[in-house]
Amino acid sequence: MKFIKNNAVKTLRLSRRELLGGMAAVSAAAFFPWATRTWADSPGATSEQAIQDFLMLSERLTGREALDARIAGRVWQALLDSDERFADRQRLLAQAMDDANLIDMRSFKAFAATQPEALTQTAVAIISAWYLGFTGSVQGHSATDNTRFITYTGALMFEPTIDATVIPTYSRGHSDYWVDPPASIATD
Amino acid sequence: MATQFDADVIVIGSGALGNNAAFELAQQGKSVIILEAGEHVPRWKIVENFRTSSRKGNFNDPYPNAPWAPTSYQENYIENTGDFDLFPGMLKLVGGTTWHWAAATWRYIPNDMKLKTLYGVGRDWPIEYDELEPYYVCAEKALGVSGSDTDDQSGQGGDAWPPRSEPYPVSPEGDTYYFQRIRDRISAEDYRFIHEPNARTHKPWDGRPACSGNNNCMPVCPIGAMYSGDVHARHAENAGAKLITDATAYHLEKGDNGKIAAVHYRSSNGDDTRLTAKYFIVAAHGLETPKLLLLSEVANSSDQVGRNLMDHTGMGLQFLADEPVWPGRGPVQQGGIFNWRDGDFRREHSAIKHALTNMVPNTAVTQRLLDNLIVGPELDDRIRHDAARWVDISTVFEMLPHAHNTVRPSTRYKDALGIPMLTVNYSVDNYVKAAADVAKRDYANFVRIMGGQVIEDDTGWQNRDHLMGTVIMGDRAEDSVVNGECRTWDHDNLFLATTGVIPASGVINPTLAGVALSIRIADIIAKEI
Amino acid sequence: MRLPSSWLLGVAFMFSLASHASGAASPSNAANVDDELIQQGEYLARAADCSACHRPPEESGQPFAGGYVIASPMGDIIASNITPSREYGIGDYSEAQFKRALTEGIRADGAHLYPAMPYTAYSGLTDDDIHALYSYFMHGVEAVDEPTPETSLPFPFNLRVSMAAWNFLFLDDAYTHDPEQSDTLNRGRYLVDTLGHCSACHTPRNALMGENNDRYLAGANVGGWYAPNITSDASGIGNWSVEELVQYLRTGHVENQAQAGGGMAEAIEHSLRYLSDEDLHSMAVYLKQVPPTATGPAIDVSQAPREVEPVSPATLEPLRNDDPQAMSDGKRTDGQTLYNGACASCHQIDGQGTDDQFYPSLIHNTATQGPNADNLIMSVLQGVHREIDDYTVAMPAFGEQLNDEQIAAVSNYVLSQFGNPELDVDAARVTELRQGGPTPLLVKAMPWLMAAGVIFALFVLGLIVFLIRRKRR
Helix, strand or coil, X not given: CCXXXXXXXXXXXXHHHHHHHHXXXXXXXXXXXXXXXXXXXXXXXXXXXXXXXXXXXXXXXXXXXXXXXXXXXXXXXXXXXXXXXXXXXXXXXHHHHHHCCCCCHHHHHHHHHCCCHHHHHHHHHHHHHHHHCEECCCCCCCCCCCCEECCCCCCXXXXXXXXXXXXXXXXXXXXXXXXXXXXXXXHC | CCCCCCEEEEEECCCHXXXXXXXXXXXXXXXXXXXXXXXXXXXXXXXHHHHCCCCCCCCCCCCCCECCECCCCCCCCEEECCCCCCCCCCCCECCHHHHHCCCECCCCCHHHHEHHHHHCCCCECCCCXXXXXXXXXXXXXXXXXXXXXXXXXXXXXXXXXXXXXXXXXXXXXXXXXXXXXXXXXXXXXXXXXXXXXXXXXXXXXXXXXXXXXXXXXXXXXXXXXCCCCHHHHHHHHHCCCEEECCCEEEEEEECHHHCEEEEEEECCCCCEEEEEEEEEEECCCCCHHHHHHHHHCCCCCCCCCCCCCECCCEEEEEEECCCCCCCCCCCCEEEEECCCCCCHHHHCCCCEEEEEECCCCHHHHHHHHHHCCCCHHHHHHHHHHHHHHEEEEEEEECCCCCCCCEEEEEEEEECCCCCEEEEEECCCCHHHHHHHHHHHHHHHHHHHHCCCEEEECCCCXXXXXXXXXXXXXXXXXCCCCECCCCEECCCCCEEECCHHHCCCCCCCCCHHHHHHHHHHHHHHHHHHC | CCCCCCCCCCCCCCCCCCCCCCCCCCCCCCXXXXXXXXXXHHHXXXXXXXXXXXXXXXXXXXXXXXXXXXXXXXXXXXXCCCCCCCXXXXXXXXXXXXXXXXXXXXXXXXXECCCCCCHHHHCCCCHHHHHHHHXXXXXXXXCCCCCCCCCCCCCCCCCCCHHHHHHHHHCCCCCCCCCCCCHHHHHHHHHHHHHCCCHXXXXXXXXXXXXXXXXXXXXXXXXXXXXXCCCCCCCCCCCCCXXXXXXXXXXXXXXXXXXCCHHHHHHHHHCHHHCCHHHHHHHHHHHHCCCCCCCCCCCCHHHCCCCCCCCCHHHHCCCCCCCHHHHXXXXXXXXXXXXXXXXXXXXXXXXXXXXXXXXXCCCCCHHHHCCCCXXXXXXXXXXXXXXXXXXEEEECCCCCCCCHHHHHHHHHHHHHHCCCCCCCCCHHHHHHXXXXXXXXXXXXXXXXXXXXXXXXXXXXXXXXXXHHHHHHC
């Protein structure tokens, strides 16, 4: 390697700790959000049943048959962290869907019209996380926001177009393939 | 008595501009040190950081944002005091911010450089197009630019323009179906579409593979087909230059005879180092370069350092076309509509460029549908339907240099190294506002011709991250920071390699001009050492 | 600066055919040389791949001007100028001198060429073909009046005269037409053995760097790359059809089978793609009947049995640690992480490549299913570059982005997930290949041989002194 590493490298860890220590009186997180931004990938064992319920609810809401259980754990945890009453809302939503016998999601709008706004929002928040692969709102020009990562290649929004475009960063084929439209163009 | 120097030339900043200058100098046998505030990060790691990012629309997010080397989106890094919040994406790592550009590599046209003479507004460049042309050729080869040798890039429908002494290194890539359809329909009403020269060539170049449409130029090309400044960091090192990372320059020390004697840099552990050289090139970005000069109280006898800040402040249009055009196949942009690039109207309002954006639109499409409570099977159907018809146009305006548009060292906020962050005061003038009315009339036409349903046609002003004017170039020491060589008037061994020298912004992405000027700086210095 | 590999890189001594200005008879410059003959010579020069070595250092330079630096185990070899320049090229060669250089490895001034100039293969050239080649080089190639640096190998490899002894051992009887065989087979053998000198890479070398004829075309190491077994055994090309071989020789790419990298890519780019369909067919037919030499289990990548387990997105995309140091950490040695960051954008998460196979499958692929992982490692280290008629293949080199441990890790991930799981790559092997492959025994042993030589010389000297003294007594 040709990089000249000055002696910063050896002492970097120590000095950063000092840096943080000096600011400990204030909340370190306020200055260094990166220091606290990681979160648990898998919730505790006590949550297993809740996640199982959540997985089934997610499959109903998205019309998918086999969603990834570990991704379900991520969504559940992210929504729970953003709203401490999420577990209740999830239960209420499932109950309301059962009561209204909502099986075909084509009837969701009619269902939503009869439900409290918060309940609809809970449903959309769950669907949104699975489709977009993140929760929260992106702040374009800030190093921090309230978003949580869920999945990228697993985001359901890519499924409907996977034969035509790409999941960005992954290639479709040789250069200039894009000169032609997708094979489906006549029926799109 | 011979003086000992640490290097012939010290280059501050390892972005595309600094590294190209460093490489040229090293290749000509000069000893060169490059200082970089950030670290070296391999591409695969940035790709992983991107894929696991929760904010993919935030182009700084896949890159390290350290308290000792903050990116531009770090809280308080830029404090805005003007009408407009200027937040350019800017990175600190080896290779600099060209890690997340889209590699648009236009040349200025001769008229862009004579704005004052021809149209009575703004400023002229102190050099003519002909002086820059040979260096444009060098820059295009260094970056591997693919472009059309027949387009009239001034947008006037004439012969090939601007003049070229050599053809483009690589032919243009094929037009995307998206570009073809929109061009074919909209150009029927005399809107002129021009292919965008770019450094993400569809043929291999300089160890880089061919672009195969991974559609992720911003925030990182996953396969390295697109040029980024790390290419010339590697070339410069292989040619003998020394690259020092974790080294934030914070002070330029004045010496005898109006020369700069040394640069002082600080590392993340707080250690300070002083390095001397015969020549210094500050290539530290359009905002950080004036900051370093102001902090050091150098090069500012004209009081123009940090003034005349220009971005190509823009706006946008999104609509659904009446036919599937399928954006998201191929590179993220390919060109656009150039009718308003040049003409007598520039006396009255700014030049305008409408660029077609070709990014996979699924996130925006899906969010919009969910906002309308569309779920279930209909959601999947509509995602496909709308994603196939999504048209996104990104417009930029030509700014004029104004002394009141400024960037200054912050008096309130400092980074972890104790170095002041930035305060920006920026507003958009009537010259641009008049052009916005023209652009909106165009928008109405585009939507009508494409049978479109508007998603958004009133975005307000948007950042375009093309920073110019902050260390402005001119032919008089009284009202400019550098001369036509990019040499500071006040210190004959201090050069500035940044798009911040550009005095008339035009509407084209300025990086290629910056690289051309940087290679020219290297040639000038090499002759003097 | 790292040099591009040559397909002869590392095989053996490279030759230096620098012509010294001499008073030798000047060639005929008659203007009425038959155009057809020159074209024939040009085709033969393509088939013999003269430009693989005798090229200028930069791509834009003049053909056959030489100057290209080739790293060999014995030291750097400078390719010579073989344009008809009288001062710096071969302009003063008579046809007889030209023939002697090609077929006996002796240049006009009488000095021996190093046998990396494949004169052991070219010795079989027919007189008609030599005439056509001579006509081409004298009249169809533009003279470049620029010198190339002299090759100077370290002692003792700089002793060209030692090649006389080497030739005695290894300059075999040349190709002759076999009337018992079909024209196709005869032509194929001539193209493979004489013009194409395929054995220069595909036949392993013995301790003295001569080709080991017992293992003719059975595979060998070449500058880090593995030139595979191309005998008709199932561990060679036994499972390839003639059509597949022809396609491979023309393009270097057979879908779900193999892609040419390294020297083979260069051979295709500079030589094989220019050959006629008939000639490529002849080569394929000949190769299909080369007596089999087994080098391991049968290779049949078209039926590679592997079912790739889908990876959960949760594994693929772990939650990110936003600490700036973690975000910068490029030294991870987890193969799956490296594969997904560096390889999957093209070869895809499941290793299947793109639908159009422009980015090839890593499952149906000899580079991952073969008897060793060298070509996989070399592809990662140096990338792949292959220009063919329709497009240019370019896999970027990862040698600067990934260290040896990382390349071993990512290779092992590819092998375990998609390729031959029996193979295991360690970082030491990557280090060795990064440096150009295993050092030949002759070079490794040379310090010892030289030490032994010195001791032997001292012994002889002592003996002489002893004898003289005794005689005087």
